[in-house]
Amino acid sequence: MTLKALFAASATAALLLALPANAAELTIGFSQIGSESGWRAAETSVSKQEAAKRKVNLKIADAQQKQENQIKAIRSFVAQNVDAIFLAPVVSTGWDSVLKEAKEAKIPVVLLDRDIDPSGKELYLTAVTSDSVHEGEVAGDWLVKTVGDKACNIVELQGTVGASVATNRKKGFDAAIAKHANLKVVRSQTGDFTRAKGKEVMESFIKAEGGGKSICAVYAHNDDMMVGAIQAMKEAGLKPGKDILTVSIDAVPDIFKAMAAGEANATVELTPNMAGPALDAIAAFKEKGTIPPKWIQTESKLYTAADDPQKIYDSKKGLGY
Amino acid sequence: MTVLLPRRGLAQILALIVILAVDRVVSPQFFDLRLQDGRLFGSLIDVLNRGSPVALLSLGMVLVIATRGIDLSVGAIMAISGAIAASLADSHGLPIVLAAALGAGLICGLWNGFLVAVLGMQPIVATLILMVAGRGIAQLITEGRIVTFSSPDLVWLGNGAILGLPVPVAITLGMLALSCAVVRGSALGLLIEATGGNARASELAGVGTRAMILAVYVWCGVCAALAGVIAAADIMGADANNAGLWLELDAILAVVIGGSSLFGGRFSLVLAVLGALIIQTMNTGILLSGYPPEFNLLVKAGVVLAVLLLQSPKFSGLAGMAMRLRRTKA
Numbered sequence: 001m002t003l004k005a006l007f008a009a010s011a012t013a014a015l016l017l018a019l020p021a022n023a024a025e026l027t028i029g030f031s032q033i034g035s036e037s038g039w040r041a042a043e044t045s046v047s048k049q050e051a052a053k054r055k056v057n058l059k060i061a062d063a064q065q066k067q068e069n070q071i072k073a074i075r076s077f078v079a080q081n082v083d084a085i086f087l088a089p090v091v092s093t094g095w096d097s098v099l100k101e102a103k104e105a106k107i108p109v110v111l112l113d114r115d116i117d118p119s120g121k122e123l124y125l126t127a128v129t130s131d132s133v134h135e136g137e138v139a140g141d142w143l144v145k146t147v148g149d150k151a152c153n154i155v156e157l158q159g160t161v162g163a164s165v166a167t168n169r170k171k172g173f174d175a176a177i178a179k180h181a182n183l184k185v186v187r188s189q190t191g192d193f194t195r196a197k198g199k200e201v202m203e204s205f206i207k208a209e210g211g212g213k214s215i216c217a218v219y220a221h222n223d224d225m226m227v228g229a230i231q232a233m234k235e236a237g238l239k240p241g242k243d244i245l246t247v248s249i250d251a252v253p254d255i256f257k258a259m260a261a262g263e264a265n266a267t268v269e270l271t272p273n274m275a276g277p278a279l280d281a282i283a284a285f286k287e288k289g290t291i292p293p294k295w296i297q298t299e300s301k302l303y304t305a306a307d308d309p310q311k312i313y314d315s316k317k318g319l320g321y
Numbered sequence: 322m323t324v325l326l327p328r329r330g331l332a333q334i335l336a337l338i339v340i341l342a343v344d345r346v347v348s349p350q351f352f353d354l355r356l357q358d359g360r361l362f363g364s365l366i367d368v369l370n371r372g373s374p375v376a377l378l379s380l381g382m383v384l385v386i387a388t389r390g391i392d393l394s395v396g397a398i399m400a401i402s403g404a405i406a407a408s409l410a411d412s413h414g415l416p417i418v419l420a421a422a423l424g425a426g427l428i429c430g431l432w433n434g435f436l437v438a439v440l441g442m443q444p445i446v447a448t449l450i451l452m453v454a455g456r457g458i459a460q461l462i463t464e465g466r467i468v469t470f471s472s473p474d475l476v477w478l479g480n481g482a483i484l485g486l487p488v489p490v491a492i493t494l495g496m497l498a499l500s501c502a503v504v505r506g507s508a509l510g511l512l513i514e515a516t517g518g519n520a521r522a523s524e525l526a527g528v529g530t531r532a533m534i535l536a537v538y539v540w541c542g543v544c545a546a547l548a549g550v551i552a553a554a555d556i557m558g559a560d561a562n563n564a565g566l567w568l569e570l571d572a573i574l575a576v577v578i579g580g581s582s583l584f585g586g587r588f589s590l591v592l593a594v595l596g597a598l599i600i601q602t603m604n605t606g607i608l609l610s611g612y613p614p615e616f617n618l619l620v621k622a623g624v625v626l627a628v629l630l631l632q633s634p635k636f637s638g639l640a641g642m643a644m645r646l647r648r649t650k651a
Binding site for chain 1 (some may be wrong): 348350353357358360362363364367371385390464465467480552555556557558560562563564608609611613614615616617630
């Protein structure tokens, strides 16, 4: 093979390699935790959609819930010299050395959905997460507005005892109703974030509160427990959504099904779209050098029966929840 | 059997009565019953209904424990059978759904039995394999999401009623009667006890100990699968991450509360189910009491300790001595 031919070949190869970079302006590596829940699956599919919308080449690495896999993925992204790295950290500590490697390679890192240990603040560009205290507040505010001046006994289905999400969602809700003496949480018990326990606990609430007649509203820390509670109310001959108001958090598809049937009133969304704001921040950072704030809070949107629940159900059910 | 019950079950019956009385105190309407949509409605019915899955598990577990074994995989088997039932429910008839779900439980039981009886593995290790892998299998079936269904036949299994009694309760009673008839109505119970008491001696005496061990694990798998179908039917969906989670421990606890020895050779089916009822009576009482949930596990541990102390011969000996001492002092 002559030298000329070799040059020509390598030039063609270089051109071919350069092509995808032209079609997609940015290449971003995303170290995802794994398929721990339906929400996580939805986050992955929404991230793909958002990346495609912006013509970003998103490489997703599934860590199967293991930190060592995430560290390996980040190292391989650094070796590939990607434009940015998204990280949904499975745990909050132990990221210092690998994030330093990314920093030395001048690759910005954005945290999605979860924050990491405070000592590592300078090691990432920004964190895109929701505020679970605020989610509880939005739920509480809706109930305050809906109930008005009437006296209202609330029963609460808590998440797993000790889980920070459960503690925060309780704190936010309590703060929202604190100024309104007519709203009172009369019973609060853990339903472990599951449908089965949500149903069992609601059954006991109904019996303890005189067949459910004195209950005015149910607040559940997640939609799954509410789906179980709705079944318990129906089996007790009550009409959820009418006799008893319901408000829960997450906005999973099944709660919209219940809403469309008139059996649920409101849900606060924990958006699976964490990648969208992160992609925008990275684009601005790369183009204009804009440094984003250290924390980008996602919107905690309230959905009620007025938002065409059937349509939202149809759009959400394919996301893998 | 009928002669045995009052003497051996005294501690359990006493414990149940005490816990029921406490429940009555924390919740005055505990014994209220009414008919709601052709189904009995009240806290007592909740106890029976919510206790059914663990009672079914304990029916299988008690025989495994009687052979000096243990089955940690029952919770995972529940998740698998629930996942299978939920995925098939809307496209197939109930007989096929049940056959597939229970068949899966049977295969799981065969696997456990094969590891223990044929390969001679330690039961706790052998069943630990399926405990871990089984939940993964269930997650594969459901693709990590909660699979919901609306098939009225399957929903009836969880929420229907037979003569006012919730279907899960009726199924549990049926299974209890069936297993009592088969195990105690023949020499089977004796052979199982012999296997657990001394496998080598029994083998030499002509007992097919391998077949016995294989059979109890298969039975345990089928019971777990049935519990899984009921749990899925109850919430009209299969939640592979949470269905049956930690219930293997409740089932073992129920068997122990029922007075069966973890060293095998001694068991009672009725008392194991009673043990499951004691656990659920306590759980329902805790939910009704209105205590903050942070106390749930503490209260539970305290009650379990008290029930087990009641049964301990040494403890009752000590208590008797203390009483006598006091009397002599006075």
